[in-house]
Amino acid sequence: DAKTTQPTSMDCAEGRAANLPCNHSTISGNEYVYWYRQIHSQGPQYIIHGLKNNETNEMASLIITEDRKSSTLILPHATLRDTAVYYCIGMDTGRRALTFGSGTRLQVQP
Amino acid sequence: GAVVSQHPSWVICKSGTSVKIECRSLDFQATTMFWYRQFPKQSLMLMATSNEGSKATYEQGVEKDKFLINHASLTLSTLTVTSAHPEDSSFYICSAGGHIKNIQYFGAGTRLSVL
Numbered sequence: 001d002a003k004t005t006q007p008t009s010m011d012c013a014e015g016r017a018a019n020l021p022c023n024h025s026t027i028s029g030n031e032y033v034y035w036y037r038q039i040h041s042q043g044p045q046y047i048i049h050g051l052k053n054n055e056t057n058e059m060a061s062l063i064i065t066e067d068r069k070s071s072t073l074i075l076p077h078a079t080l081r082d083t084a085v086y087y088c089i090g091m092d093t094g095r096r097a098l099t100f101g102s103g104t105r106l107q108v109q110p
Numbered sequence: 111g112a113v114v115s116q117h118p119s120w121v122i123c124k125s126g127t128s129v130k131i132e133c134r135s136l137d138f139q140a141t142t143m144f145w146y147r148q149f150p151k152q153s154l155m156l157m158a159t160s161n162e163g164s165k166a167t168y169e170q171g172v173e174k175d176k177f178l179i180n181h182a183s184l185t186l187s188t189l190t191v192t193s194a195h196p197e198d199s200s201f202y203i204c205s206a207g208g209h210i211k212n213i214q215y216f217g218a219g220t221r222l223s224v225l
Contacts, residue, residue, distance in 0.1 A: 032212065043116070043203045043216035044154070087153075094212030097144040098205070100153040 001099050002027040002090025009105040012082075018075040020104050022088030025069040031092045033064060035073045037084040038103070044087065047073065049094070078108045113137055114206050116217025123194055124225055131189045131220045133160075133204030139184035140206035144214070145177075148201040157202075160187040194224045 005023040012018040024033060034049040048055055048062045050071075055062045061074040075082055087103040113136040123129050133143055141162045146154040158179055159167040166179035176198075178190040187206075191198055199222055207215040 036216075038154075041201070041219070041221070043114075043205075043219045046213050046215065049212065093208065094214055095142070095208030097146075097156045097159060098154075098214055099156070102153055 001092075002031050004088045004090055004101055006086070006088055006101065006104045008102065009107065011107050011109055012075075012078045014080060014108050014110050015077055018078040018082065018106060018108070020073040020075075020086050020088075020106065021070065022073070023070045024088070024090045027068055027090045028092070029068075031090045032094075033062065033068075033071050034089040034091060034094070034098070035060070035062065035086065036089065036098070036100075037082075037086045039081075039084040044098075044100075047086075078106075080108050080110060082106065083108045114204065114215045114217045116204055116220055118220060119218055120221045120223075122223045122225065125195050126193055129191045129194055129222060131191075131202055131204075131222075133187045133189070133206070133217050135185045135206045135215075138207070138210060140187075141184060142208070143181060143187040143204055143206045145179065145187075145189050146203045146205070148203060148219075154203060157189075160189075160204075162187075191222065194222070196224045198222065199224045 035047040036044040038044045050062045064071045085103040115134045143160040145157045160181040162181045168174045181187040203219040205214045205216045
């Protein structure tokens, strides 16, 4: 799996967009970029994933750079319930176990 | 999205007793499920891969005789912590899926406290 690097923590004001970066400079051509989050004392929750194109769903948008070496997860209007640890994971398939790094602890401030 | 149910969500037990945790895929069949463990302020660590109808595959350093895994059906995997000790206190989480849009779904987790 691709090695990913994320900032340890970030703050965001409630109602503003939260932009969470992830560096995956060694990602291979067949590896997707997955984003999961873990709210305190809960199991991880799938957010979004993509290969080359930008993706959007009801939870977030995923922007992947053209060279695929980095990506940004965007929560368009952060709420207090978005406070969580966000994990960026590079994998060629979703059928294997996920390898979790340290992630980014996002704190949404009122 | 697909749902993975985990039970119990919280258990307290005495040292030396065994605890069984269930992981069910509610609306899909899962030939493979994964068990993770998470200690406070740490990330999730894979313990083992549960394979329906065959033996589980354990990660290095995880004792297979202590953490018994049974995957007897396509919708149920169980993790039994045998002769639990205080150092086994942790947050245990299962996952399944992957065949649906390449997405793994996670259970809500089980917090085990061994006294």
